[in-house]
Amino acid sequence: MNYQWYPGHMTKARRMMQENIKLIDLIIEVVDARIPLSSRNPDIDELGKNKARMILLNKSDLADERENEKWQEYFTQKGFHVVKMNAKSGAGVKNVLPVIMEACKEKIERDKQRGIKNRPIRAMVVGIPNVGKSTFINAFAGKACAKTGNKPGVTKGKQWIRINKNVELLDTPGILWPKFEDQSVGAKLAMIGSMNDQILNLEELSLELLGYLHKCYEGILAQRYELEESEDRLAMLSAVAKNRNCLKKGNELDYAKASNILLEEFRNGKIGRITLEQA
Numbered sequence: 001m002n003y004q005w006y007p008g009h010m011t012k013a014r015r016m017m018q019e020n021i022k023l024i025d026l027i028i029e030v031v032d033a034r035i036p037l038s039s040r041n042p043d044i045d046e047l048g049k050n051k052a053r054m055i056l057l058n059k060s061d062l063a064d065e066r067e068n069e070k071w072q073e074y075f076t077q078k079g080f081h082v083v084k085m086n087a088k089s090g091a092g093v094k095n096v097l098p099v100i101m102e103a104c105k106e107k108i109e110r111d112k113q114r115g116i117k118n119r120p121i122r123a124m125v126v127g128i129p130n131v132g133k134s135t136f137i138n139a140f141a142g143k144a145c146a147k148t149g150n151k152p153g154v155t156k157g158k159q160w161i162r163i164n165k166n167v168e169l170l171d172t173p174g175i176l177w178p179k180f181e182d183q184s185v186g187a188k189l190a191m192i193g194s195m196n197d198q199i200l201n202l203e204e205l206s207l208e209l210l211g212y213l214h215k216c217y218e219g220i221l222a223q224r225y226e227l228e229e230s231e232d233r234l235a236m237l238s239a240v241a242k243n244r245n246c247l248k249k250g251n252e253l254d255y256a257k258a259s260n261i262l263l264e265e266f267r268n269g270k271i272g273r274i275t276l277e278q279a
């Protein structure tokens, strides 16, 4: 999903988040493993400061496995319970339930001491657009999709999905707004395809991607596009254009087409498993 946010959207999203957070014990935050920081909005830390917290490093199939492990460690040290997964294939999804129980151990213990029995943990999935929230909810709850119906205190139309006798999940994810006023965050969101391509300068973005790949994944471009890597990013884009036969009338190189190919192949993981920010 491509999007553009306006102040009104953000205010509304924040208000909905504040309302929903009151209903839950646990925040399950989905991030994109290729940009684990840029696909977060740290405002959620303030909004959810008294809740149990989980981070799902999703799309880990598209990200560098070594970096996935480092990010898992990074967030664990910050006090999150972390699961690495691929919501699309379902890989890793089975690890989520035991980690939910672990993340909510204190609440379960507290309930027990107060003599409260069988009060299920209530959780909500949150994240910025396109990180895989819906895909995860379907993979996690799809089969168990016994909805529990409206309950008092729940905004009309909102439903809880009963995962098992211990866990209930809000059926619609909470949408966080990205922090793209930071230039580098915007560029990374654009690279993974989470911005509206129509408003972007794709050639500039491709040059940035080429520079990054050459610096951090040396050899990966040489291999895929049979080019000579160098600091000269424009020369590399020309080489991609030549390799993919991107020509305009008069045999001029078509940089726009080459940029499209490069970005599409990157977004689909065809260039390789790449993480755009290091832990």
Ligand code: GDP
Binding pocket: 001, 058, 059, 060, 061, 062, 085, 086, 087, 088, 089, 127, 128, 129, 130, 131, 132, 133, 134, 135, 136
């Ligand atoms: P939402 O906006 O956060 O609800 O994101 P969606 O669930 O709609 O997912 C956005 C896109 O990412 C869809 O095309 C999904 O198929 C894809 N997707 C979701 N999870 C994964 C994943 O783990 N790996 C890959 N490769 N694609 C995924």
